[in-house]
Amino acid sequence: MGACWSSGTKAVSPSSAGFTSRSVSREGYDIHSSSRNSSASIPMTPRSEGEILQSSNLKSYSYNDLRIATKNFSPDNVLGEGGFGSVFKGWIDEHSLSVTKPGIGMVVAVKKLNQEGFQGHKEWLAEINYLGQLQHPNLVKLIGYCLEDQHRLLVYEYMPKGSVENHLFRRGSHFQQLSWTLRLKISLGAARGLAFLHNSETKVIYRDFKTSNILLDTNYNARLSDFGLARDGPTGDKSHVSTRVMGTHGYAAPEYLATGHLTAKSDVYSFGVVLLEMLSGRRAIDKNRPSGEQCLVEWAKPYLANKRRVFRVMDSRLEGQYSLNQAQRAATLAFQCLSVEPKYRPNMDEVVRILGQLRESNDQVKNGDHTKKHRLSGSASGHGHPNGLPSSASTGSSDAPKKFAYPRPSASFLYA
Numbered sequence: 001m002g003a004c005w006s007s008g009t010k011a012v013s014p015s016s017a018g019f020t021s022r023s024v025s026r027e028g029y030d031i032h033s034s035s036r037n038s039s040a041s042i043p044m045t046p047r048s049e050g051e052i053l054q055s056s057n058l059k060s061y062s063y064n065d066l067r068i069a070t071k072n073f074s075p076d077n078v079l080g081e082g083g084f085g086s087v088f089k090g091w092i093d094e095h096s097l098s099v100t101k102p103g104i105g106m107v108v109a110v111k112k113l114n115q116e117g118f119q120g121h122k123e124w125l126a127e128i129n130y131l132g133q134l135q136h137p138n139l140v141k142l143i144g145y146c147l148e149d150q151h152r153l154l155v156y157e158y159m160p161k162g163s164v165e166n167h168l169f170r171r172g173s174h175f176q177q178l179s180w181t182l183r184l185k186i187s188l189g190a191a192r193g194l195a196f197l198h199n200s201e202t203k204v205i206y207r208d209f210k211t212s213n214i215l216l217d218t219n220y221n222a223r224l225s226d227f228g229l230a231r232d233g234p235t236g237d238k239s240h241v242s243t244r245v246m247g248t249h250g251y252a253a254p255e256y257l258a259t260g261h262l263t264a265k266s267d268v269y270s271f272g273v274v275l276l277e278m279l280s281g282r283r284a285i286d287k288n289r290p291s292g293e294q295c296l297v298e299w300a301k302p303y304l305a306n307k308r309r310v311f312r313v314m315d316s317r318l319e320g321q322y323s324l325n326q327a328q329r330a331a332t333l334a335f336q337c338l339s340v341e342p343k344y345r346p347n348m349d350e351v352v353r354i355l356g357q358l359r360e361s362n363d364q365v366k367n368g369d370h371t372k373k374h375r376l377s378g379s380a381s382g383h384g385h386p387n388g389l390p391s392s393a394s395t396g397s398s399d400a401p402k403k404f405a406y407p408r409p410s411a412s413f414l415y416a
Contacts, residue, residue, distance in 0.1 A: 056132025059097045059144035063151045069099040085113040113152040123228030124152045130227040138193030140225040161216035180321035183278045188355040189222030195348035198264045203233035209270035210251050250284030265342035272337025281315030304335040
C-alpha cells in the first residue's frame with residue numbers, strides 16, 4: 001500500500017532531526033553554461049555552526065550586498081513566497097561573484113528567511129552544510145550566504161524553467177507541457193542526482209524527494225534543490241539512521257513512517273512516487289479526486305503490475321509519444337521502487353541504468369520508425385482518459401515568465 005498521510009513541514013539540523021520548520025522550495029539560477037565536475041569527497045557533518053560555515057566553499061555576503069543585488073528586495077523581483085521566506089531575483093558578477101546593480105551581470109535567486117523567530121535557521125544551516133560541499137551537474141548550485149544579526153539569506157543559481165511540479169500540474173502559458181522525451185530526460189537527471197548522494201563516499205539521504213524540489217535549467221536539465229531535510233547516511237555496521245519522521249505528504253516510504261528508520265531505500269521509494277507522477281500527470285495526493293483515487297500510489301499500483309492495464313495510468317497528454325514497451329518498462333520500474341519491502345527496491349545506480357536504457361531506446365524510436373508508437377491513451381479503452389484530461393490540452397509557452405509561482409510549503413507537521 002502507499003504511504004498516504006497528513007501533510008507536513010520540514011526542517012532538520014545537520015546533526016539531529018528533531019527540529020521542524022516550514023520552508024519554500026525555490027528555483028535556482030544558471031551560473032555557467034558549462035557542466036561542473038562532480039565532487040563527492042566530504043568530511044563528516046560538522047557539529048557546530050562555525051565549522052559548517054568555515055568548511056563550506058561559499059561566498060559570504062553582507063546584508064547590504066544582497067539588498068543592493070535585489071533592488072532593496074523589491075516586490076517586482078519576487079520569484080516566490082512561502083512560510084520559510086521569500087525568494088528574490090538578484091544580480092552578481094559572473095566572475096568575481098560580487099553583487100552588481102539590478103539588470104547587470106548574472107541572475108541569481110536570493111532566498112530571504114523570515115525574521116520572525118529562528119524556525120528556519122537549522123534548515124538554512126543544513127543547506128550550507130551539504131550544498132556548500134557537494135557539487136554535481138544534477139544538484140542545484142549554492143553560491144553564497146548571508147549571516148548578519150537576525151538576517152539569514154542564501155544565494156543560488158537561477159533556474160529559468162522553475163520546478164517540475166509547475167510544469168506537470170499547473171496550467172497556463174507560463175508552464176510548458178512536458179513531453180514524454182522531456183519526462184525521461186528529467187527523471188534520469190534527478191535519478192543521477194540521488195545516485196550521487198547515495199554513493200559510497202557521500203552517503204547522504206535526501207529525505208524530501210518530490211517534484212517541487214526538482215528544478216530545471218534552460219535546457220530542462222534536472223537539479224535537486226532544498227537540502228534542509230538531508231541527513232548523513234548510516235556508517236559502520238549500522239543499517240539505518242533513526243530520525244523523527246518528517247517529509248512531505250504522499251512521498252515518504254512506509255517503513256520510515258512506521259519506524260523512523262531512514263535508509264537510502266527511503267529515497268528510492270520517494271523516487272518511485274515522483275516517477276509515477278511523471279507517468280500519470282497526477283499528484284501524489286489529490287483530494288479533489290474521488291475516494292480511492294486520491295492517493296496516487298494506492299490507485300495506480302494494480303495497473304502498474306498489469307501490462308494490459310498500464311495505459312490507465314498514463315497521462316493522456318502524452319498520447320502517441322511513447323511505445324507500449326516503453327510504458328511497460330517505466331511502469332515496472334516505478335512498481336519496483338514502490339515495493340513495500342525496502343530490500344526489493346532497486347538502488348539508485350540500477351534506476352539510472354534502466355532509465356538510461358529507456359531514454360536511449362526512446363531516442364532510437366524518435367530518430368527511426370515512428371510508426372511503431374502506439375496510441376494507448378483513450379483509444380485503448382474506447383473512453384475518455386481516467387485522468388479526466390483532454391488530449392488537446394494547451395502546451396503553453398516555452399518562454400520563462402518574469403515571475404514563477406514557487407511551490408508553497410506544507411503548513412502542518414507530518415508526524416507528531
